[in-house]
Amino acid sequence: MLSVRDLKVSFATRQGELRAVDGLSFDVGAKEVLGIVGESGSGKSVAMYSMLGLVRDANVSISGSVKFEGREILGLSDREMQRVRGGEVGMIFQDPMTALTPVYTVGWQIVEQIRAHTEMTKVQATARSIELLGEVGIPNPRSRVNQFPHEFSGGMRQRVVIAMALSCNPKLLIADEPTTALDVTTQAQILDLMERLQQSYGSSIVIITHDIGVIAEMADRVVVMYAGRPAEIGKEIDVVRYPRHPYTWGLLGAVPRVDSKNSRLVTIPGTPVSPLDVPDGCPFAPRCEYRMTICDQRPPLHGSDDHLDACWLSDEQRLQIRPTPEGPEARP
Amino acid sequence: MAALGVVLLVVSACLLAPFYAHDIAHVDAFSSNLNGQIRLNGKWVSVLQANTQGLGLGVTPIGPTWHFSNYFLGADNQGRDVFTRLLYGGRATLLIGTTSAVICCLVAAVLGLAAGYFGGVIDWIISRVFDIVWAFPIYLLAISLSVILLTSGLNVGPIHIGAGSLLLPIIIIAAVFVPYVGRPLRGIVLSLKEREFVQAAIGSGASDWHIITREILPNVAPTIIVFLPLMVAFDMLTESALSFLSIGVQPPSASWGTIIQDGLGLLYTRPWVAIAPGLGLVLTAGALNVLGDGFRDAFDPKAKLRGSI
Amino acid sequence: MLSFIIRRLISAVLVLFAISVMVFLIFFATPGVDPAARIAGRSASPAVVAAVRAAFGLNRPLPVRYLLMMDHLFIKHDLTSYVNVNTPVIPQILHAAPVTLSLVLGAAVIWIIVGVLGGVIAAANRGKFIDPLIMFVGIAAVSVPAYWLGEVVNYFTQSKFHSSVFSWVPSSGYVSPLTNPWQWALHLLFPWLTLAALFAGIYARVLRAELVNALNEDYVRTARAKGLSERRILLRHALRCSLISIVSLFGLDFGALVGGAALLTEIVMGLPGIGQLTYNSLQNLDLPVIMGCVMYAAFFVVFANAVVDVVYALLDPRVRVA
Numbered sequence: 001m002l003s004v005r006d007l008k009v010s011f012a013t014r015q016g017e018l019r020a021v022d023g024l025s026f027d028v029g030a031k032e033v034l035g036i037v038g039e040s041g042s043g044k045s046v047a048m049y050s051m052l053g054l055v056r057d058a059n060v061s062i063s064g065s066v067k068f069e070g071r072e073i074l075g076l077s078d079r080e081m082q083r084v085r086g087g088e089v090g091m092i093f094q095d096p097m098t099a100l101t102p103v104y105t106v107g108w109q110i111v112e113q114i115r116a117h118t119e120m121t122k123v124q125a126t127a128r129s130i131e132l133l134g135e136v137g138i139p140n141p142r143s144r145v146n147q148f149p150h151e152f153s154g155g156m157r158q159r160v161v162i163a164m165a166l167s168c169n170p171k172l173l174i175a176d177e178p179t180t181a182l183d184v185t186t187q188a189q190i191l192d193l194m195e196r197l198q199q200s201y202g203s204s205i206v207i208i209t210h211d212i213g214v215i216a217e218m219a220d221r222v223v224v225m226y227a228g229r230p231a232e233i234g235k236e237i238d239v240v241r242y243p244r245h246p247y248t249w250g251l252l253g254a255v256p257r258v259d260s261k262n263s264r265l266v267t268i269p270g271t272p273v274s275p276l277d278v279p280d281g282c283p284f285a286p287r288c289e290y291r292m293t294i295c296d297q298r299p300p301l302h303g304s305d306d307h308l309d310a311c312w313l314s315d316e317q318r319l320q321i322r323p324t325p326e327g328p329e330a331r332p
Numbered sequence: 333m334a335a336l337g338v339v340l341l342v343v344s345a346c347l348l349a350p351f352y353a354h355d356i357a358h359v360d361a362f363s364s365n366l367n368g369q370i371r372l373n374g375k376w377v378s379v380l381q382a383n384t385q386g387l388g389l390g391v392t393p394i395g396p397t398w399h400f401s402n403y404f405l406g407a408d409n410q411g412r413d414v415f416t417r418l419l420y421g422g423r424a425t426l427l428i429g430t431t432s433a434v435i436c437c438l439v440a441a442v443l444g445l446a447a448g449y450f451g452g453v454i455d456w457i458i459s460r461v462f463d464i465v466w467a468f469p470i471y472l473l474a475i476s477l478s479v480i481l482l483t484s485g486l487n488v489g490p491i492h493i494g495a496g497s498l499l500l501p502i503i504i505i506a507a508v509f510v511p512y513v514g515r516p517l518r519g520i521v522l523s524l525k526e527r528e529f530v531q532a533a534i535g536s537g538a539s540d541w542h543i544i545t546r547e548i549l550p551n552v553a554p555t556i557i558v559f560l561p562l563m564v565a566f567d568m569l570t571e572s573a574l575s576f577l578s579i580g581v582q583p584p585s586a587s588w589g590t591i592i593q594d595g596l597g598l599l600y601t602r603p604w605v606a607i608a609p610g611l612g613l614v615l616t617a618g619a620l621n622v623l624g625d626g627f628r629d630a631f632d633p634k635a636k637l638r639g640s641i
Numbered sequence: 642m643l644s645f646i647i648r649r650l651i652s653a654v655l656v657l658f659a660i661s662v663m664v665f666l667i668f669f670a671t672p673g674v675d676p677a678a679r680i681a682g683r684s685a686s687p688a689v690v691a692a693v694r695a696a697f698g699l700n701r702p703l704p705v706r707y708l709l710m711m712d713h714l715f716i717k718h719d720l721t722s723y724v725n726v727n728t729p730v731i732p733q734i735l736h737a738a739p740v741t742l743s744l745v746l747g748a749a750v751i752w753i754i755v756g757v758l759g760g761v762i763a764a765a766n767r768g769k770f771i772d773p774l775i776m777f778v779g780i781a782a783v784s785v786p787a788y789w790l791g792e793v794v795n796y797f798t799q800s801k802f803h804s805s806v807f808s809w810v811p812s813s814g815y816v817s818p819l820t821n822p823w824q825w826a827l828h829l830l831f832p833w834l835t836l837a838a839l840f841a842g843i844y845a846r847v848l849r850a851e852l853v854n855a856l857n858e859d860y861v862r863t864a865r866a867k868g869l870s871e872r873r874i875l876l877r878h879a880l881r882c883s884l885i886s887i888v889s890l891f892g893l894d895f896g897a898l899v900g901g902a903a904l905l906t907e908i909v910m911g912l913p914g915i916g917q918l919t920y921n922s923l924q925n926l927d928l929p930v931i932m933g934c935v936m937y938a939a940f941f942v943v944f945a946n947a948v949v950d951v952v953y954a955l956l957d958p959r960v961r962v963a
Contacts, residue, residue, distance in 0.1 A: 052863055058768055078871065086868030092865075101878050102959060103885075112877075148958040164867065246697040322688035348956075397921070464659045467946055469897035471904065472938050476664065478930065479923055480671050569786055573905055577920060578789055592789055599792055600800040607796075610789035617784035625780075 001170055001204055007064035009043070009228075011048045011057060018275050020046040023229040024064075025301075028172070028221075033198065033205045035219030035236065037212055037251065039272050043228035044208045045176050052089060053081045053312040054175075069171070089116040090165030090203075094177040095158035100149035106133070106160045107145035110167050119167045132163040137193060155186035162193065166201060174197075175207045181216060191217055212251055215239055224248050227273050227283035234307035244309040244318060247284045282312070290321060335622035342616045346426055349419035362584045364410040364422075396604050405604050416606050417586045422612055424587040428580075429568035432506040437556050438562055439506065440513035445552070446546055447514075448521025460520070460569060462511040470508050473568060477504045478579040487531050496582045501574060505567050512566075514558050520555055524548050534623045554631035557625060565620035572613055588613050646951055653947040660939040665707050668932060669699075686825065690846060714936060720929045722922075730933040733918060738937075741914035742813050743825065744832055745898040751837035753891070756844025763845065764852035765875055767839055782842020791835045791909035798831055813911035832910040842895060847890060851883035858882075885957050892949025899945070900938030 009021040021043040025026055029033045029329060036044045049055045052060045053072070066074045072207045074085055075160065085091070099325070110129035120128065126145070133141035149157060157177065164171055176250040179187035195218060198205055207218055210321060215222055222239040223233040224247065232245040241247055248266035270287035279285060281296040292312060300311045315319070333527030353359055396406045404415040447458035456641050465473065472633070481500055524530055533543045534596025568588075575589025583590065588609035677694040693698060698709045713720040720730040765777040798807040811828050819823040855861065856879050863873045904916020916936060921931035 033947075052866070054862060082868045082870060091866035093859060093863060095859060099863045100866065101860040101882065101958060111868070116868055150959050164863075170679070178670070237939055303771055381859045462657070464663060467656055467893075467939075468663075468944050469900050469902040469938055469942060471902050472900065472935055475668050475919070475923060476931070476935055479665055479926065504878060560664070565784060569784075572786055573788065576786075577908075577923065579923065589786075592786075592792070596792060599796050603793075603796045603801075606789070606792050610786060610793065613786055613789065614784050615782065618780055621784055638673060 001030050001069055001208070003031075003065075003067040004047075004051070004067040006064075007047055007051070007066065009046055009055070009060065009062050012059040012061070015276050015277070015282065019278055020228050021050065021277055022278070024223075024225070024228075024230055026221075026223050026230070028204050030171075031198075031202050031204055033207060033218050033220045035215035035222045036206065036208045036225060037210065037215050037222060038109060038225035039210055039270055041275060043275070044225050047225075048174050048176060048208060052085055052091070053078070054085075061318075083117070085245070086113050086170075087168045088170055089172045089174060090295045091167070091168035092158070092161050092165050092175040092178045093133050096154055096161050097181065100157060102149055105146050105148055110145075110160075110164050111174065113164055114167050116167060129163070129167065129267060132167055133160070136160070136163040136166075137196070138163075154182055155189065158182060158190055159193065160188075161198070162190075164320060166197060166203075169201065170203055173205045175204045175205060177209055180206070180209070180211070194218065210229055212240070224251065227278050228238045229278075229283055230308075231308065232285065232307075232309040233264045233301070234303075234309075238283075238305075238307045242307075244303065245284075245305070246288050246313070248309075282310070290317070335619040335641045336625065338615060338619035339623065342422065342612065342619075343426060346419050346422035347421055349416065352419055353413075359413040359416050361404075362412070364412065366515075371582070376462045402483070404526045405500065405596055405608050406602055408591075408602075408605050409598060414591070418588075418608055418612065421586040421591050421609060422616075423587055424498065425568050425571055425589070425613070426616070427566045428502050428505065428571045428587070432502045432567045432571075432609050433560060433563035435502065435506040436509045436512055437560055440517060441556055442554065443510065444514040445518030445521055445548065449540070449544055455518075456562075462515050462518075464512045465508065466515065470570070471573060473507045474504055474574055475577065475579060476519045477507070478574055481580055482582070486511040491591065496583065496585075498585070500515055501571055505570050505574075506569075509563060509566060513556075513563065517552060517555065521548055521550055524551055544604070558627045558631055560610060560624075561620045561627060562624035565617040565624070568613065568620075570607075642954070645954055649947050650825060653943050656942045656946075660943065661711065662809060664932065664939065666937050669710070670930060671707060680795070681866075682783065682860050685699060685931065687750040688798075691866075699957055700740025709933070714933060720933060722927050722930050725845050730930050733930065734915065734933055734937050737913060737915045737918045739817070740912050741874075741907065741916065742902060743818065743829060744836065744912060744914060745895065745903055747899075747902075748836035749891075749895055750818065752840040752844060753773070753834055755837065755841035755849060757843065757887070758847030760852060761875065761880060762878075763849040764856065764885060765854065765871075772849075776849065779842040779846040779849075783846070786905075787807055787839050788909045791832070791906050794831050794835050795909065813858035815912050815914075830907060832912060835910070836898075836906045844887065844890070848883060848887055852879050852884055855879035855883050864945060883951060887954055888956060889949050892945045892952070893942075896942035896945025897938075901934060902938075902943040 004027070005025050007021055007024040008019070008259055011018040011020060024043075024047050026034065031090070032259060036047070038044050046055065050060065051066045053076070055062070055085045061076065062113060064074065065072060068088070069086065073081070076084070096262050099108065104112075106196075107126060107129050110132060111122065111125040114125040115122070127209060130141045130145050138144055138156060138159055140244055144152075149160070157250060162178075178194065182190060191214065194207075195204070197203075207214065209215060219236045222232075222236050223230055224239065224245065226247050231247045231279060232239055232243065240252065243252055247268070252266075269289075273279065273283055279296075280298060282299050283290070285291050285295040290313060295311045297312075299312045301310045303309055335574055337503070381621060388492045395405065398404065403413050405418065406414050407413055443458050443462075447455040447462075470557075478501070481504065482488070493503075530547050533547050538546075571587060572589030572592065575587045578593060581587040581590055591609040592606050595602070595609070598605045660729050675829075677690050698706050701709075714730075715755045718729070718731050722728040722730060759775050759779070763772045766772045783806075795813070798810045799812065803810065809826065809827075811832065814823040814828060816828050852875070856875070858879075860882075861874055861879055864878045870880075899915075901919050903914070904920055906912075907914045907916035908920050917938065919931060919934040919938075921927075949951065
């Protein structure tokens with residue numbers, strides 16, 4: 001349904017060209033949940049925003065191909081893109097505290113979106129927004145619809161944002177770190193809500209996160225991004241249980257586990273590369289324990305069975321390094 | 333950058349005023365020259381001429397000669413060389429503008445830091461004073477102070493400032509603008525105080541003095557630097573307004589404001605007397621405003637001064 | 642909302658009280674100044690000075706003096722000028738106020754329209770040719786002394802081009818709108834433009850900055866993601882939120898101008914308003930009139946501020962609960 005090929009996003013800055021996204025390709029099928037995971041600054045949000053024309057920087061240049069339901073949407077005119085945004089593609093943002101315009105009631109804002117994309121009257125749209133608020137689990141939607149954003153808690157506001165994103169029955173929902181700004185219990189509630197709504201609305205979802213736990217809970221397929229490039233792509237179960245790229249190993253190792261005997265938090269050594277000077281070869285090489293000479297060349301995305309990675313290590317080497325049941329050879 | 337150039341150009345031109353008066357124009361900018369004569373195109377011309385335009389204004393000073401060395405912009409109604417007075421007036425205006433802006437920023441910094449850092453009663457008192465002065469039309473306040481102080485000078489205990497002193501407008505202008513700088517600074521200090529590094533310093537038992545000078549001041553300084561050129565522009569405009577109302581710089585001293593006032597009566601016969609100092613003000617204040625905007629972009633994009641006076 | 646208005650009014654009264662104390666202290670408690678001689682005027686006889694001293698209770702303690710002054714000003718309404726003997730102060734102010742109000746109201750309409758348009762156009766065209774142009778004009782407007790601009794305008798309309806382009810411009814002065822509305826507008830046209838030029842520049846600059854900030858806010862990104870048009874995003878979302886700060890700025894400026902801050906424009910343009918009255922009484926050191934004018938000014942400023950806060954609460958729902 002969504003098919004992205006070789007997406008490149010770069011910004012012309014005073015320090016030179018900043019390559020935020022460099023050769024990203026993936027597909028999202030109908031009713032599929034795709035997770036994009038990576039550290040902050042890995043280009044995952046920029047990739048999504050640039051797809052939808054939400055990057056307004058005059059110095060940006062975007063290339064590649066983004067096909068939504070078979071139609072190329074990269075380079076659409078503003079007016080055509082407006083019909084896609086909010087109508088066929090809904091978006092949920094990271095910080096619900098600032099995502100809503102403070103001077104309008106939440107109902108007004110939902111009605112605004114509905115009326116921008118449908119022929120509904122104000123009365124119909126208001127009824128629909130009350131219905132939506134109820135669906136996302138806001139108590140007393142009939143009275144809350146006339147309240148202002150500041151009268152809602154963070155979790156409740158995120159529910160409003162979700163209601164708004166769903167208001168025009170979008171075929172695709174893009175969620176940019178939807179739970180990052182929320183506290184832990186609210187995070188779980190919001191994830192449950194999104195899963196439930198995904199079932200009932202049948203939308204596809206692209207969920208952007210740095211939290212591999214969110215991926216494990218929600219995603220069918222995963223893209224692991226590092227420094228604007230895809231490091232590993234595959235089914236959620238493959239990537240989480242049989243990771244192939246050293247960066248993914250690090251990411252998985254960095255998840256604190258309750259049952260772990262080792263109570264120290266594992267971190268990936270080193271710091272992410274600056275997007276201003278991504279190495280020509282493998283971008284992860286400077287931080288990689290298993291660096292080889294060949295890593296100075298750019299590794300191609302390769303692999304089999306819908307599980308790709310960009311690493312020069314051979315299967316034998318990987319088995320040696322990670323000879324656990326979760327190693328590459330233990331695949332069922 | 334061009335703005336900085338303009339400011340420097342104006343400042344250096346005004347600093348060269350005595351040199352121009354003595355060595356180029358050979359005039360005294362401050363004493364009347366009712367019977368003076370100058371050589372113009374090989375002819376001797378009186379500085380003040382009998383009115384020929386039938387406007388019934390008595391004598392008219394000569395207009396601009398456009399000869400750089402001699403009554404470049406003409407004379408005022410006392411026969412004084414306008415261009416020389418323009419340079420001297422610029423000195424006064426720039427001096428008052430700069431000093432009062434510096435004093436104002438210093439006082440505002442002290443008050444803003446004290447109010448923001450110590451809070452409590454100190455904050456309450458300082459903030460209320462700020463509020464009241466803030467709510468008051470700035471010109472009316474300055475005018476009230478000037479009227480009351482100008483006839484007798486300022487006498488507080490052993491301090492005595494004469495009525496004709498330039499110090500008087502400097503102090504008045506500095507005082508009325510203190511809340512304009514102090515209020516935003518207080519807000520910045522308040523939010524700085526909540527920041528981790530200040531909390532850490534407080535927690536580790538550092539003295540108030542240490543925290544203020546080492547932790548808070550360096551973070552407030554950029555804002556003060558941004559405000560400074562804007563305040564100089566504000567203060568110059570205020571000075572000239574007060575002088576225009578003859579309650580700022582007192583004769584025989586000149587400032588751009590007093591020259592504009594001199595020019596008011598000559599507007600329809602010798603417009604350059606009023607127009608030239610105004611252009612000087614617009615140019616300098618405009619350049620300072622551009623400079624302030626540049627500083628803002630460079631140091632502190634969030635710094636915000638009240639827009640109008 | 643009602644309790645908000647009441648609270649705001651109480652604080653307005655308190656500020657008014659504080660300002661009256663401040664004005665009183667400036668005129669009556671400045672070290673080294675004899676207020677009796679001031680009120681009596683420049684060349685008053687000792688007998689008049691003594692009478693003033695008695696009338697204002699100048700030999701009594703400061704608080705009593707303050708109350709006496711306020712009594713003369715607000716309750717008995719019998720504060721009189723000592724320069725123009727037996728001219729009461731209050732009627733003079735009431736006579737001058739409509740002139741100032743006419744000047745400021747007309748100018749405000751112009752500067753709000755021009756300023757908001759300029760700010761919106763500049764913000765909508767960031768990075769294009771017109772944006773720096775508008776901002777340059779804005780900076781120039783902030784840097785121009787209002788009285789000087791008035792003089793230059795006078796020079797061009799009354800002298801230089803009066804015989805050609807501007808022959809329709811009447812000589813300066815004021816005509817009541819009740820006697821002749823057309824002449825009223827015609828006489829005030831250039832004073833309006835002069836005063837408005839300055840503020841239009843300021844407002845365009847402030848609004849542009851606010852709009853550019855607002856356009857970087859998350860809620861604008863949300864609005865884009867909702868598929869709204871850029872025009873709607875700019876006007877309904879960004880501008881609506883930016884107007885809040887413009888309104889508070891407007892309140893301060895409007896109050897100050899009606900209160901007499903337009904005096905420079907009034908003097909240059911020959912309008913007998915509050916500013917002119919203040920200026921004339923300054924020239925004569927007519928202290929009772931000055932006090933009256935300053936108190937009147939303070940009243941307008943505080944009143945305008947209170948109105949602004951109420952409008953603010955209407956515009957910004959977050960303030961209402963606080």
